[in-house]
Each structure stands twice: as structure tokens, then as C-alpha cells.
Amino acid sequence: MATLSDVARRAGVSPATASRVINGSSKPVTDELRERVLRAVAELQYVPNAHAQLLARSHRGAVGVIVHDVSDPYFSEITRGLQRVATDQGRLLMICNSYRDPDRELEYVELLRGQQVAAIILAGSGYHDPDFTTLLNGKLAAYEATGGRVAVIGRHEHSGDAVMPDNRGGARLLGQEICRLGHQRIGVVAGPRVLTTTSDRLTGLRETLAEHGRQLPEHLVRYADFDRDSGAEATAALLDTEPGLTAIAALNDSMAIGALSLLRSRSVAVPEQVSVFGFDDMPMARDVTPALTTIRLPLVEMGARAMALALDGGSAGPRVESLAAELVRRDSSGPPPD
């Protein structure tokens, strides 16, 4: 691999001069020398060693992002928003998948810190796990203490800048719609118990149902993994327990799609016999049949806001931006059968 000195030698100048023309430094260099350096660069196919550069300048260019899984549409949308703002500011994004493993999340924080990233963004639900939370906050605090910026998306456990989707409010909208339609026997396909997103959504739903005089007994809540297949399984279990259900609320769209697929396989008509509700409004929600009634979260926007928070040097104390959810009525929901 050619180095700066190789270039300098070949051009017959000092490394300093070579560095200056390559980086377009403000220090003037005669055209003659500039030319020679550029020629040498081309001939040697020279590319500066990014690590050496980062060491020498103390710049901090890149931004780290820790998400549960980019291939999950929920996170690809968020990531798209993050990406957009980062790119606009000429920042490189390092994306890390924790696959919902708290330990891996911790490791990635260290890794990103080691990479000298300018900011770390944590996207995705927090965990109901005080020990982990303490540990994580400690690491983040250490990072912030050295000038790093942190922003989180949808996790209350961190006390700094945050973008919070209104999970609870969204779930209330969902509950209202279910009641408005007149459903009485309602099953819920929830996400992993340990995630705060699950409990927030569940809480909102419970509250609203209670306000309308509905019960949500524990055996009608099934915990799954926020993915399609486990959503289908949970739906099956729900139906087996309580064949008379007329509404199934899945706490994210992937699981709702799983539910749809299971219902189809059992020839249960949606929404005539059973209504299905999702949450998130991923792009795919409108393409399944029947198109999914769901709660829209402005995912791309959330990503963009979080990145903006992280990058704007944030003078004041912790800023929390709450983004509203919105009900999207499509074809998977309707009144219960008579």
C-alpha cells in the first residue's frame, strides 16, 4: 500500500507538501509542485490511510448507530431517516445490529467509542432490566464525558436527548378504534415482555379498553417476538384458547401479518369474522390483503430527528421530542360479526 511518503518521494517534495495538496490545505503551494504531487497520487493509486488521518487530526467524523436489526423494516425506515441527515452533513454512518441482545449492545457502545465516533444513536426499545440499564447508562455517560453525543430513539431509560414515538398514545388510538367498532372479545399479540415498547403499547391499550368497560385478561395476551412467524404462532394459540375472539391486536405490523397469514390458513375471514390490527405502519402494511389497519409511526422522521439532535451540538439540557402516532384505517378491520 502506497503511503504519503511514497507519494512525496516520487513527486520530489516533502510529505508536508504532499499532504497539503492532497487535502486542499489553505497553505499555498505552487502549481508546479501541486501538479507533480497529483501526478504521483494518480500513478501510485494512492489513498490516504483513514486511520492514520483520524489519529493525526483529532476530528471525529463518523456516527455510530445501534439498532436491533436493519433488515427489520421498522429499523430500515428509521435508518433511512438517520442516513439522510448524516449524509447531508457529510458524515459516515456505522450501523451495528444488536439483534436484541443487551450484551451485544454494550459491546457495540465500546466498539463505537473505540472508533472515535462523534455520536452514538441507539434505536429501538429499551429493556426492563435495571442492571443492564445501569451498565449501559454508565458506558454512555463515560462516552459523553469525553465529548461524545448520544441520542436515543424510543428508550426512556436514557436521560439525554431522545426521540420518543408515542407508543402509549398510539395504543390508545388503537383501543378507541377497537371499541368504536364494537369489539368485546379481544386478543393481543404482544412483543417480547422485556421490551419497554411492548409494555408501553400494552398499557395504552389496557387503559383505553378499561375506560370503555372492556377487560383484557392476561390469558388473552400472548407474548411473541415482534416477527412474522412468532406472530402467527401467538395468534394460533390465542384462537385455540378463545375461539370466540373478534379482534386481534398485534403490537407490530410484522406480527399482524403473521396473524393474517394464520387466519387465512384457517379460512377465517378478515375482517368479516375477525378484525386484525397492526402497529407501526411499515410500507408493507398496505400491500397485504386485506390491507392492514394500523397505527402509523413516523419512522423516517424519527430517525432524521434523532440524527439532528445528535449532531447539532445540543447546548441545552436533555431534549425530548415526542412524535405523535396516527390511526390508519384500512381493510383488515371492521365491526364484529353479529
Add this chain to the structure above:
Amino acid sequence: MATLSDVARRAGVSPATASRVINGSSKPVTDELRERVLRAVAELQYVPNAHAQLLARSHRGAVGVIVHDVSDPYFSEITRGLQRVATDQGRLLMICNSYRDPDRELEYVELLRGQQVAAIILAGSGYHDPDFTTLLNGKLAAYEATGGRVAVIGRHEHSGDAVMPDNRGGARLLGQEICRLGHQRIGVVAGPRVLTTTSDRLTGLRETLAEHGRQLPEHLVRYADFDRDSGAEATAALLDTEPGLTAIAALNDSMAIGALSLLRSRSVAVPEQVSVFGFDDMPMARDVTPALTTIRLPLVEMGARAMALALDGGSAGPRVESLAAELVRRDSSGPPPD
């Protein structure tokens, strides 16, 4: 940010010793000192500067991946495969999105080279653009000349290790199925003209149709962008031109889903009036209604193979692994109406 010397000072040892215990070097260190160093690390929340480490060792750990767009399911699947193998080997993955911009692709090659990655993997179709191809190959060659490894997925233009999905063969399967069902009036929603994937698939399809005595006139091929919405548009255009079509072959699933959605909005029954075919078999293909008949490509496998090729030091000359495509019959296809 605490440095190694800070740690060493606090522990009352030399940086060398500190480095040794932190990295678990083979050089023996007394428990006494080891202990002191570890305590200092904990107290200072020390994390090694990854750039300095990379500079000092000449290790080359990470692997770079350039894809069109990870949030496109086609690439998330491939990436999953790449990721799996990379993680197994303890490698960090740097993922870059070119968004199908050749210039950006070129830039990313430089960037990754600057990051000293051990290998670069290019996934996604090549371009029909000799100038670009020459440029890209030049850059890759320069990288390989300095010991970097390169593997490509689905691009013929590079002469090194490659994993090639059998686009043409898959398209032939598609053509056969269409003919078998008895369709005569066939429209195609193709991808961007400039991509080799588009032309490969188109060629396979054309060949097979021709063998069965079908024509595929140019006005029945509409070029779109491999995404849902442009697929819908192209389908609309196709139908407007030629209302009598009984089969629409989209050259990827996203566009097929767009086609499905457009047909639904026009109340055209699928497959009774028009059959729709996709390509790739993304996870989502089975969840749309009607479930999509498509050509399965082993996307995850492709990623895994490519990473394996790139990482195994590949002694011999260029290795090309071709992966077969497979027809998946679902509900969106059937015989033409009488």
C-alpha cells in the same frame, strides 16, 4: 478520552505492560501488575482507540460491503448472509449504500480502501457502462495489488471471485411457466435498462418465449426502477397500451407487488384475468394476496458464499460460484382467461 498512558500512569506501570495485559499478550505479566492495570482500566472507563490500534498493528480486521440499498429486502437478505459469515469469523462489517449511483460506488471503494478493510464485497447488479467498469476495475485491481480481497455478487464485469445468481436461467424458468400456462399476450415490467441484472433476466425470458413461438415486442417491455411504485406505474402504462394482456412478468418482487396493487385498484382479478409473476422470492412475496408466483434466488446463501470466498484467502485463480434459481408457484398465476 483516557489513553493507554493514562492507564499506565495510574497503574504505575509502563504503557508496554498496560498494553500487554489489556490485549492478553502472550508475554507474561505478574498478577500484581495485571490487577493494577485492570483496575485502572475500569476506573478510567478506558477503551482503546481503534484507529491507533489499527495503525500500530497492521492487522486489517474489518470487511467492507457495498450494496445498492440495505433497506431493499433483496439486499437485506444478502447482507444477512454476509453478516453471518463475517460474524462467525469475528469480523466487523462496514456496510455502504450506493443507491445505484456508480460514482458513489467508486467513492466507497476508495473509502473502504482507506479504512484498510481486509476485503471488499460488491453486491448488486453491474452497469452497462464500459467507462465506469474500467474505472471500477482499475480501483479494485489497485486494491487487490496491495493484498486486499474482492468478491462480487451478481456482476460479471469483475474478473475475480464471484457469486452469480442464475438470472438468465431463472428467467428461462419463468418463461417456461408462462408458456406452460398458455399465455400469449405478455407484458414485462423490467428494471433499469442500465443494469446487467435487467438485461440478463430479459434475455432469458426472451429466449424462452421465442422458443415457444411467442413474441416480446419492445412496446410490451416497460423499464422501471426495481421498486414498488415504479412497478405500479409501469404496469399501468402497460395495461393502457395493451389492455388485452393476460400475464405480467415483473423482473423483481417489489415491482410485482406494485403491479398487484395497481391491478387491485383497477379491479382486475389476479390470477383470473391477469397472472402476475415476480422474481427473487423475497420474504414478503408469500404475504401479499394473492401470494406471488416468483423465481427464488438463494439470497442469504449468496451472501454467505461471497463472504466465504472473500475471507478464505483464495489461493487459486478466480472462482465463480453459480447459484441456481427455482420456480415457486403460488397464487398469482394461472391459465389465461378463455
Add this chain to the structure above:
DNA sequence: CGAGATCAGGTAAGCGCTTTCCTAGGAGGA
């Protein structure tokens, strides 16, 4: 015509780490 200002370019000191090589001290053997 010489002193200071100006300018292009070079010199060298790091950035934070790893690792080779060296040293001092202790163990072991004669």
C-alpha cells in the same frame, strides 16, 4: 541598498497504540 515583511516549502513533533529489543534482577548450577 539593507531591514523587515512575505511567502513557499521543509522539519519535526506528535496522535495512541504495539512490539522488538534491551536491562536488571533473581534463580540455579558448579
Add this chain to the structure above:
DNA sequence: TCCTCCTAGGAAAGCGCTTACCTGATCTCG
């Protein structure tokens, strides 16, 4: 008791780059 050999630990030389500072030449002006 003295010499050798091993051992743990330190000193220091880089890794490839940037940049503050210095130098020598040219220019400007009194």
C-alpha cells in the same frame, strides 16, 4: 561464592498522517 541463564518489565521505534513552527529566498519600502 561466582557465573550463567532466564524472567518480567521498560525504553523506544515505529504505524501513516497532520500541522505548528522554522528557514531561506524574494520582495517591499524607506
